[in-house]
Amino acid sequence: MSSPATSARSGGINLPIIVLGVIVALLFLFLLWQEISFGSEESAELAEPRSAEKIAVNGGGNALSAELDPGIARVGELTAITLRLENLESGALVENVNYVIQLQHIEDGFIVLQGTYLAPSGEWTLDFGFFDGAEHQLTVTAVPAEGANFAQVTLNHVVEVQGPSPPLGTKLKITFWFVLAVFGGIVVGFFGGARSARPKGNG
Amino acid sequence: MAAGDKPPCYSGSTGISHNCGKTQTRTRKLTMNKRQWRHLILGLVALMLALVPGTAFAAVDIEFGTDPPAEEVIPEHGPVISTVRVVDNGQPVANAVVEVSVTNPTVSPLFSTDMPMVEGKPLGRLVLAAPEGEATFNWLWPIRGDYSVVITARPAEGSTAFEPVTKEFSYQVSENPTKRNNLIILLVILIGFGLLSGFVLGRSSVRVGGQA
Numbered sequence: 001m002s003s004p005a006t007s008a009r010s011g012g013i014n015l016p017i018i019v020l021g022v023i024v025a026l027l028f029l030f031l032l033w034q035e036i037s038f039g040s041e042e043s044a045e046l047a048e049p050r051s052a053e054k055i056a057v058n059g060g061g062n063a064l065s066a067e068l069d070p071g072i073a074r075v076g077e078l079t080a081i082t083l084r085l086e087n088l089e090s091g092a093l094v095e096n097v098n099y100v101i102q103l104q105h106i107e108d109g110f111i112v113l114q115g116t117y118l119a120p121s122g123e124w125t126l127d128f129g130f131f132d133g134a135e136h137q138l139t140v141t142a143v144p145a146e147g148a149n150f151a152q153v154t155l156n157h158v159v160e161v162q163g164p165s166p167p168l169g170t171k172l173k174i175t176f177w178f179v180l181a182v183f184g185g186i187v188v189g190f191f192g193g194a195r196s197a198r199p200k201g202n203g
Numbered sequence: 204m205a206a207g208d209k210p211p212c213y214s215g216s217t218g219i220s221h222n223c224g225k226t227q228t229r230t231r232k233l234t235m236n237k238r239q240w241r242h243l244i245l246g247l248v249a250l251m252l253a254l255v256p257g258t259a260f261a262a263v264d265i266e267f268g269t270d271p272p273a274e275e276v277i278p279e280h281g282p283v284i285s286t287v288r289v290v291d292n293g294q295p296v297a298n299a300v301v302e303v304s305v306t307n308p309t310v311s312p313l314f315s316t317d318m319p320m321v322e323g324k325p326l327g328r329l330v331l332a333a334p335e336g337e338a339t340f341n342w343l344w345p346i347r348g349d350y351s352v353v354i355t356a357r358p359a360e361g362s363t364a365f366e367p368v369t370k371e372f373s374y375q376v377s378e379n380p381t382k383r384n385n386l387i388i389l390l391v392i393l394i395g396f397g398l399l400s401g402f403v404l405g406r407s408s409v410r411v412g413g414q415a
Contacts, residue, residue, distance in 0.1 A: 019404070076320045078328065114282045115341040118332040120359070127328040129307070131321045131345040163320070170319045177314075181390050185397020186404070193405025 019186075024179055031171050050074075060151025061088050064142045073136075073161040078127040085122050085142045085153070093122030096148035100141040101126075106158070107134050118145055133163010263291045265301075265354050265370040277379050281343035288337050289356040291365070295336025298359040303340065304328045308348025308376075316346040317382070326350070332359065347378040 053071025057064050065084045073079040083101075085094040096118075103113040117124055130136065136159040143152045266288040269276065276283055289299040309323040310316050326345070331338035333356075344350065352374050357367035 019400075075318075076324045078325050110279070110343070111282050113342040115339065117329075117340075118334070120332055125330065127325070128342075129321065129324055129326045131307075131318050131326075166315075166319045170315050173313070173315060178389075178393055181393040182397040185394040185399075186401035187397075189398035189401025189403075190405040190408075191401075192398075193402035193407075194409045195405075196402075197406040197409035 023182075027175055027179065028172070031168065031175065055155060055157045057153055057155045058088060059153035062086065062094055062142070062150055062153060063088055064140065064153040064155050066138065066140055066155055066157060068157075068159065071160075073130045073159055075130055075133050075161060075163045078129050079159075080125060080127050081138070082123065082125045083119070083140055083142075085119075085150075094142075094148070094150055095122050096120055096145040097122050097124075098143040098145040099124050100143055102137075102139045103128070103159075104137045104139070105132060105134060106137050112136060116143075120145075130159075130161045133161050135160055263289055263296050263299075263356060263365045263368055265356050265368060266290055267352060267354060267370075267372045267374075269374075273375055274377070276344055276376050278344055278346050278376055278382075279379060282341040283344060284339055284341050286337060286339045287331070287333070287354055287356075289333055290336065296356075296365060297334065297336055298362040298364060299333040299336050300330060300357050300359050301333050301338050302328075302330050302355040302357070304353045305374075306351040306353075307346060308350055310346070310348050316348070318346050321345060322348075334359070344374075344376050347376050350374040350376065 050070035050072045052067055052069035054065055054067045056066075063084075063086050065086070067080075067082040067084075069080040069082070083099050085097045086092065087094055099117045099119060101113065101115060101117060102111060104111050112130075113126075113128065117126075138157045138159050139154065141152055141154040142150075144150050268286050268288075270284040270286070285303075287301045287303060289296045289301065305326040305328070307321050307324050307326050316322060327342065329340060331340060350373070352372040353369065354372065355367060355369040356365075358364045
């Protein structure tokens with residue numbers, strides 16, 4: 001014959017497990033619903049072809065251009081940013097150019113990339129992997145380097161960045177750790193509560 | 204074996220030579236001498252090439268560092284000034300071009316970062332002119348972990364001062380302390396919530412059991 005405490009323990013253990021099981025099942029269902037409802041929408045958006053985009057600004061008889069390939073950047077992929085300063089009359093590249101570049105996250109305001117980069121040939125390419133799916137402000141100023149003489153030109157462009165959501169596996173992994181933390185607490189708390197509620201001298 | 208035929212000369216598995224006459228030994232010595240001569244001539248040619256100006260290749264090295272140093276860098280805070288130096292015996296090599304290729308860290312499969320989509324993916328690739336042997340690039344290191352920085356230094360167009368050299372660096376960035384603290388706070392809240400709920404459930408289950 002089992003004592004009241006023993007029966008309580010055996011009956012009580014099931015209760016938090018059932019509650020937690022329901023919570024976990026609801027969480028996983030929520031994740032799956034999100035994946036199904038938004039996943040197809042997102043994959044259709046990501047499947048759209050992205051071509052290169054060229055932006056140009058004229059100034060002082062020269063044309064400063066920035067070519068982005070692809071034109072719409074994507075998190076986890078490299079985007080080639082090619083800068084050129086060409087003479088409007090001859091179409092030839094202007095030599096010895098210093099490109100002063102700044103790439104700023106518009107929403108949060110932090111600067112992602114900055115600096116002055118020398119292009120002896122007048123052309124400079126940077127392959128950059130954006131890490132946040134948000135708009136970035138690209139500002140480029142062409143300044144004459146040593147031995148060159150031309151009026152500086154500035155170009156501004158908003159770079160659109162697509163940010164695909166993490167795969168289901170990553171979401172499940174994070175959910176697992178958080179559920180484990182709650183579950184660990186429940187288990188410890190349950191035994192603590194059961195022990196404190198048990199009448200003294202009852203074993 | 205016919206009379207007058209010379210017996211074969213060979214080395215057995217024991218390493219002992221059999222039937223090797225004096226003539227054979229002399230030929231071997233002559234071959235060795237030829238080799239030595241060849242090595243000597245090649246050595247002299249290499250020495251002459253090294254002494255003639257314009258043909259000597261400097262043994263250059265690549266140095267990479269950041270400001271602030273790696274241990275003080277916080278992910279998503281910056282930009283951080285990264286400097287590449289092409290040096291020969293500690294002195295900067297003029298007219299160099301450096302090609303920098305950076306790959307994001309691959310974090311543990313159990314604990315991902317808050318940017319799982321960029322883990323293990325390339326962060327950037329850029330070619331920098333280093334007329335004075337030094338080039339800088341300023342960008343933000345987005346996540347914690349061990350970045351792979353591959354740098355190739357080559358002479359600028361028209362220069363043959365040195366042979367291209369490639370070096371790989373490992374760049375370790377620690378987790379953002381604010382994010383780490385936020386995670387600890389969240390875990391404490393979750394565990395606390397679990398403890399409280401478990402405690403209430405434990406007490407009520409004993410009471411229910413006692414009443415039954």
